[in-house]
Amino acid sequence: ASNLYFYTSVTFTSPDPVKLGADGWECVAVRYKDKIGAFGAVKNAGVNHSVKPSSDFDNQGKDCSPDHKTDSAAGSSNFKSDFLRDGKISPFKDLFGIEPSDHNVIRDNGKFDILYGSGSGNDKRLSECGTKLKDRINAGKAYIWVEGSCEITSAQYEGFSEAMNKSKNGAFIVIHDGSLSIMGAPSGTTAKDMKGVIFHFNHDYAVPTDGSNWNGTDAYSKLYPHGGKPNSLFPPEFLSTASFYQHGAFTLLGGQFFDTKNQSAIFYTSSNFKYNSDIVNELVSGLAQPRWVKGSWHDF
Incomplete structure (x- = not known):
């Protein structure tokens, strides 16, 4: 539910096949609610x-249909139907089955290890966020909820990504009501896969248009x-509302969700997304309880 902007190359190694x-x-590579843009190659x-979207997936000798397989050197001007606009999506509700306003029910269900940033409002931030996430994951915490902004610096990225890969399904991380930046692998090094789910969820967080939500972060520069002037590489309509920034090489095996209405996520340099429903479903099954849906059960 975020506006998305990709600068330079982005690859979707395994999209969601959806149906034959x-x-x-x-196939669907990205499902988005409102705006999307890209500059550079999108594949x-x-x-x-060999990289399957689930362990039991059988492609039956077929690939994504030509209408659902974008391979563009010219960014978003050549997007096909695998970039699907869906004005009805509500990622939090779709995933957990409750209204976003009731999010504390999920946060406080006993599964999440909760980390609180210091400060208030837009200034609430978890210091050394990447290191603290790494330490909690290495301590066996598979579900982590961060209240406030978070930055995973380039120096923290390797330890964080290694921690995400230690268990079968990685970790489920929610960043709530804050900005999130992932600065990626250091220059000259090979990006390691992160495994799991990253969910950026802003419900009561308003992005200041002057970029002050990024003060004190590596992302700000x-x-x-x-001298604090907006980067001309990013269209103003995306930069002025940005609450997520990804910089540097980045590979995610699992799923990434944004429920940040009227805000933007900006990806800079190479990113590789490997959708895997096994990982997503296994992690979500530990959070969302089975629920009755009207009309789904009959006693006869």
Whole structure:
């Protein structure tokens, strides 16, 4: 539910195959609510290769259909139907089955290890966020909820990504009511896969248009370089509402969700997304309880 902007290359190694149609799988690489933009190469690698979207997936000898497989050197001007606009999506409600306003029911269900940032309002931030997340994951915490802003610096990225990979399904991390930046692997090093789910959820957080929500972060120097002037690489309509920033090489095996209405997520440099429903479903099953849906059960 965030506006999305990709600068330079982005690859979707394994999209969601969704369903098999007459010309192949009706794949979805990104489902978004309002705005999306890209500058540079965007490639959907399809489902006819060794990286499966789930362990039991059988492509039946078919790839994504031509209408659902973007391979563009010219950014968003050549997006196909694998970039699906869906004005009805509500990621928090879709995933957990309750209204976003009731989010504390999920946070306080006993599964999450909760980390609180210091400060108040837009100034609430968890210091050394990447290190604290790494330490909690290494201590066996698979579900972590951060109240406030978080930055995983380039120096923290390797330890964080290694921790995310130690268990079968990685970790489920929620960043709530704050800005989130992931600065990626250091220059000249190989990015390691992160495994799990990253959920950025802002319910009562308003983004200041002057970029002050990034003060004191490494992300600020990328978004507002040259004396605090906005970076001209990013369109103003995305930069002025940005609450997520990804910089540097980045690979995620699992799923990434944004429920940050009227806010933007900006990705800079190479990113590789490997959708895996096994990981997502296993992690979510530990959080969301089975619920009755009207009309789904009959006694006859």
